[in-house]
Amino acid sequence: MHxxxxxxxxxxxxxxxxxxxxxMSLAEKVQIARMLEKLNVDVIEAGFAIAxxxxxxxxxxxxxxxxxxxxxxxxxxxxxxxxxxxxxxxAANNSRIHTFIATSPIHMKxxxxxxxxxxxxxxxxxxxxxxxxxxxVEFSCEDAGRSEFDFLCKIIEKVIAAxxxxxxxxxxxxxxxxxxxxxxxxxxxxxxPNADKAIFSIHCxxxxxxxxxxxxxxxxxxxxxxxxxxxxxxxxxxxASLEEIVMAIRTRPDFFNVTADINAEFLxxxxxxxxxxxxxxxxxxxxxxxxxxxxxxxxxxxDGVLKNPETYEIMRAETVGxxxxxxxxxxxxxxxxxxxxxxxxxxxxDTYESLREAFNQFKILADKKHELNDSDLLSVING
Ligand code: KIV
Ligand code: ZN
Numbered sequence: 001m002h003x004x005x006x007x008x009x010x011x012x013x014x015x016x017x018x019x020x021x022x023x024m025s026l027a028e029k030v031q032i033a034r035m036l037e038k039l040n041v042d043v044i045e046a047g048f049a050i051a052x053x054x055x056x057x058x059x060x061x062x063x064x065x066x067x068x069x070x071x072x073x074x075x076x077x078x079x080x081x082x083x084x085x086x087x088x089x090x091a092a093n094n095s096r097i098h099t100f101i102a103t104s105p106i107h108m109k110x111x112x113x114x115x116x117x118x119x120x121x122x123x124x125x126x127x128x129x130x131x132x133x134x135x136x137v138e139f140s141c142e143d144a145g146r147s148e149f150d151f152l153c154k155i156i157e158k159v160i161a162a163x164x165x166x167x168x169x170x171x172x173x174x175x176x177x178x179x180x181x182x183x184x185x186x187x188x189x190x191x192x193p194n195a196d197k198a199i200f201s202i203h204c205x206x207x208x209x210x211x212x213x214x215x216x217x218x219x220x221x222x223x224x225x226x227x228x229x230x231x232x233x234x235x236x237x238x239x240a241s242l243e244e245i246v247m248a249i250r251t252r253p254d255f256f257n258v259t260a261d262i263n264a265e266f267l268x269x270x271x272x273x274x275x276x277x278x279x280x281x282x283x284x285x286x287x288x289x290x291x292x293x294x295x296x297x298x299x300x301x302x303d304g305v306l307k308n309p310e311t312y313e314i315m316r317a318e319t320v321g322x323x324x325x326x327x328x329x330x331x332x333x334x335x336x337x338x339x340x341x342x343x344x345x346x347x348x349x350d351t352y353e354s355l356r357e358a359f360n361q362f363k364i365l366a367d368k369k370h371e372l373n374d375s376d377l378l379s380v381i382n383g
Contacts, residue, residue: 006249006258007166007199007225009043010036010242012274013062014074015203016233017047022278026058033062035273036230037069039266041242043096045227048074049088050081056088063092070136072096077126086133097130098168099123100140103147103155120155124162131163138166140203145171145181153192160194166225167198171214174207174237182217189222201225204240206232211240216248219258230274231282231289243267243288243320251315268321288320295326299334302327306336329377331366335359345374347381 013029016022024032029046036044046062047055063071071092075081077099089095101112101123108114114122123139130137139159141152156167169185176184185202189195202218202225204211215226232241246262253259271289275282284292294317296302304311305325317325327337338359339349349355361380366372 003253003257003259004224006219006260007042007201008242008246008260008262009045009072009201009225009227010039010041010229011045011203011227011239012036012229012233012242013058014045014047015227015235015239016229016274016278018235019233019238019278019280022233022280024058024277026054026061028277029058030061030065032230032270032274032277033066033069033071035266035270037066038263039270040261040263041069042261043070043072043225045072045074045098046089050075050084056084059085059088060091063089063095067093070094070096072098072138075099075126075130077101077122079126079129082126082130082133086130089134094136095134096136096138096166097134098138098140099126099130100142100168100170101126102143103141103151104143104145105148106146107143116151120158123155124158127159127162127164136166137164138168138201139164140168140170142170143172144169145173145176149184149187152188156188156198157192157194160192160198165198166201168201168203168225168227169218169223170203170227171205171211172203174205174211176204176210176214178210178213178217181214182221185218185223186221199224201227203227205235206237206239209237211238212244212248215240215245216256219249219256224258231271231280231286233274233278233280241287243271247288247315247320264319265321288315291326292328293317294322294324295328296337297328297330298332299337302337303334306340329362329366329372330370331363333366338362342377342381345378347378 046059049056049059059073071089073085073088075085085097127139200223202215202223204214228240228242228245230242232238246260249256249260268289284290296305301312358381
């Protein structure tokens with residue numbers, strides 16, 4: 001199967017920073033952007049340049065610091081926003097202006113207080129203006145997940161004609177269902193006459209816990225850019241998590257006809273950096289980057305993994321940047337893992353009887369203490 005490249009567009013520094021409490025300093029943004037470059041993400045949305053002087057300076061600093069990834073700034077479909085965004089990214093080796101306007105009936109009526117035709121005119125004006133300042137322009141239909149299909153077709157056809165080369169379809173409020181959202185992306189690509197002149201992108205929020213599922217469903221339907229964030233950081237319940245998307249595609253090459261050229265061994269270090277900087281802890285059971293993602297406690301699982309990791313692991317811990325998988329010794333653990341761990345601590349049992357006795361002591365202790373460390377384990381043989 002011929003694989004097509006999937007553009008990984010990271011918005012940790014923009015949508016991620018919109019998480020209440022996740023504000024980052026300029027130096028921290030540059031530090032994260034350098035790490036994203038090591039990960040080899042294609043596009044870094046470095047901020048919303050017009051939002052504040054600090055945002056403008058941060059986008060500019062990222063544009064100067066990063067050499068390989070494309071640097072993008074968000075801009076409303078307004079002249080001033082677009083000018084400021086263009087200036088902020090101008091020092092980058094590769095840059096993009098990302099402009100947007102809302103397209104759902106509820107947003108147009110109550111938020112914008114504009115007629116649909118006026119929204120189309122403003123979108124076309126914005127894209128034309130952005131194209132005069134930058135060759136790479138992305139247009140987003142905000143709240144596309146709740147927009148009318150025919151209206152989306154109409155506005156998208158016009159903004160592609162005006163020069164937008166990436167069309168982003170956000171599920172701004174996390175309302176979409178995977179099958180339905182994927183179907184909509186496929187139908188848009190089929191029905192818009194000039195759809196072949198642009199890359200279709202998705203940007204899914206996680207209000208119902210479906211951001212990654214909606215993104216992957218859209219990739220199956222033809223989307224070739226995914227907007228996502230490290231640790232799924234983002235407005236409200238967050239955005240689709242970059243690490244989950246990348247590893248789903250990598251782990252199931254039989255299922256996806258795309259490749260993402262990401263240096264996966266930097267996923268865990270990047271996740272930890274974003275968590276340290278923002279102060280947002282990563283939940284232990286978070287896929288890929290949670291501390292338990294490659295930890296095994298139950299005896300049956302530990303025994304299987306010691307014999308062959310593939311019995312219970314679909315990815316290797318080292319692939320995503322962990323040192324190795326982790327055998328947690330607790331009350332569910334079995335004799336094989338206990339014996340293996342004690343061997344690593346320099347303790348070997350001469351007889352089956354001595355192993356059985358030590359294992360029994362270990363179980364008594366494990367009932368009292370949730371997770372045992374090495375000195376707890378040594379205490380079971382030292383008495
Ligand atoms: O969620 C959203 O709609 C956005 C757009 C501005 C892309 O973040
Ligand atoms: Zn968003």
